[in-house]
Amino acid sequence: MTVSDLLTYCMNKPGAQQSVHSDWKATQIKVDDVMFAMVHEIDGHPAVALKCSPALAELIREQHSDVHPSAHLNPSHWNTVLLDGSLKDSQIYYLVDASLQQIQKQG
Numbered sequence: 001m002t003v004s005d006l007l008t009y010c011m012n013k014p015g016a017q018q019s020v021h022s023d024w025k026a027t028q029i030k031v032d033d034v035m036f037a038m039v040h041e042i043d044g045h046p047a048v049a050l051k052c053s054p055a056l057a058e059l060i061r062e063q064h065s066d067v068h069p070s071a072h073l074n075p076s077h078w079n080t081v082l083l084d085g086s087l088k089d090s091q092i093y094y095l096v097d098a099s100l101q102q103i104q105k106q107g
Helices: 003-011 054-063 089-106
Strands: 016-021 026-031 034-042 045-051 067-069 078-082
Touching: 003 016, 003 026, 003 034, 003 089, 026 089, 034 089, 045 089, 054 067, 054 078, 078 089
Parallel strands: none
Antiparallel strands: 016 026, 026 034, 034 045, 045 078, 067 078
């Protein structure tokens, strides 16, 4: 998956807005001013941080070597997924949708 494909998918969500977090050199995607995705690079690899339940976060990390706890966000609720890794596009889209659902539950 390319960063462009991911950003297009995220920005097609109702109410999605994009901003840049200059300290982290990251693009944040928010709905109602709450972030559900953060696109950045890790050691030169494109990646996205996505929110999920703690149980799902741990399960996905155990099953996929390209999924790690997020460094800049609460690692019990945020996973970082390498976009150029082994996860299929459909799996990444599922995680984006799950992240959006997590922030909508909070509201």
